[in-house]
Amino acid sequence: MVRGTPTVLPYEYFNPAEDAEALKDAMKGFGTDEDVIISIIGRRTNRQRQQIAEEYKSSYGDDLIDRLKSEVRGDFENVLMALMTPTKNYMATEVREAIQGLGTDEDALIEILAGCCNEEMEEIAEAYQNLYDTSLEDAVASDTSGDFRNLLVALVQGSRKEGHFVDEDAARADAITLYEAGEGSWGTDESDFIKIMCRSSYPHLNEVQRQYKEMTGNSLKKAVEKEFSGHIQKGLCAVLACAKNEQKYYAERIYKSMSGFGTREKPLIRMIVSRSEIDLGDVKQEFMKKYEKSLEEAVENDTSGDFRRMLLVLL
Known part of the structure; x- marks a missing residue:
């Protein structure tokens, strides 16, 4: 869904068979041609990537995601997996990871759910039900409490009024x-x-x-x-910030993922990948306005290797 200026657009000369063959060749024999992987996967929409994966399996009898995982490691692998997963499934798994395991990642839940439009929320809820055989509402409600739980449950209903008319x-x-x-x-x-x-x-x-x-x-x-106070305060403030300027909110969140000691790669990947087909171009403008440096410059200074190269292509 396009709500602003995306940075990843449908590739005009898209040919899934050619892309599948190029990826096959890039992972053949000794070593991996990361340049080819980055140039293809980073410059195709999620829908086009799914078509490449289908073509790869039908042509070579092999799963493209499994093949990529066997060739790359670390943050580069993580961003590739995010890009190759259908968007609604990716966001559903991110919610799942935020509420599973030791402790709950409330900041991730706020960031994912506060800025969703109704259609996106509906898609994530559908994917969550299909992947985990439980409703998104039940999953969120069972892992949070009090007013914060009430806020998240209200958000996942996807019942926000839409339209520009103001009374x-x-x-x-x-x-x-x-x-x-x-x-x-x-x-x-x-x-x-x-x-x-x-x-x-x-x-x-x-x-x-x-x-x-x-x-x-x-x-x-x-x-x-x-x-x-606490997470309910953060959640309500996030909703107000998204209403005022959604792209500025995500620019600030991306900045926070790279500020301080060490980079928080998981939210950085999630926001760049998920916004790339929505409004990442506008997020970049807001980042420049607020921090007086480009988002590309910030990413270049804070990441490295093939991971950095992929993020820069997406930007």
Whole structure:
């Protein structure tokens, strides 16, 4: 789904048989021609990659993903697997990994689910059910708790209103509701925040933020930070950030994955791969605006080898 400026577009001269043969030759004999792998897989859409994999199996009786895994290692292997997996399955497995094992990766859940449109959420939920024989809602609910669980369950319903029409009176009514549910009363009515933020269209939610500021002199984000704490606070702030400027939100998240000590390759791969066919071109612009350097430069300085080369091709 294209919501902005993608960096990976359908390859104009696409021929799955030729690509399959080139990949076969690149992995034949002693050594691997990584240049060929990067130039083909990095410059085809996910749909085209699936066609190459089908052609590879029918022509050579071998699974392309298994063959690639036998040839490469480390972060380069991880980004290749992300690219070769159908997008909805990849995102479903990322949710699965965030809630399985020792502890829950709440930051990953927020990043994946907060910015999904209804269609994307529906696809991830369908893939999750098919892959793990359980619903996405049940999986998320069983591994989280309290208000954070309620927020995630509301998000995975995929019931956000869509469209660009904004009713200013309705937005002001929601701004008043949120004020009375938070700063304007003793205690916080978390359910009002979750309902409005998970069901409102982004244009409506932006108008709510504008009206809230006009009415109280305080930003809705500041109110959330004051009234909430922990993961529910992070989740609500992520929704507000996506409503305001989704591409800026992901630019900041990508920057965070590369800042500090060491690179967090998993979220870096996930965001670059998942946004490459949606709006990565716009994310790059927001990155440049905020950090005064290109995303390519940041990736080049923070990664290495074939992994770096693949990410740069995707960018």
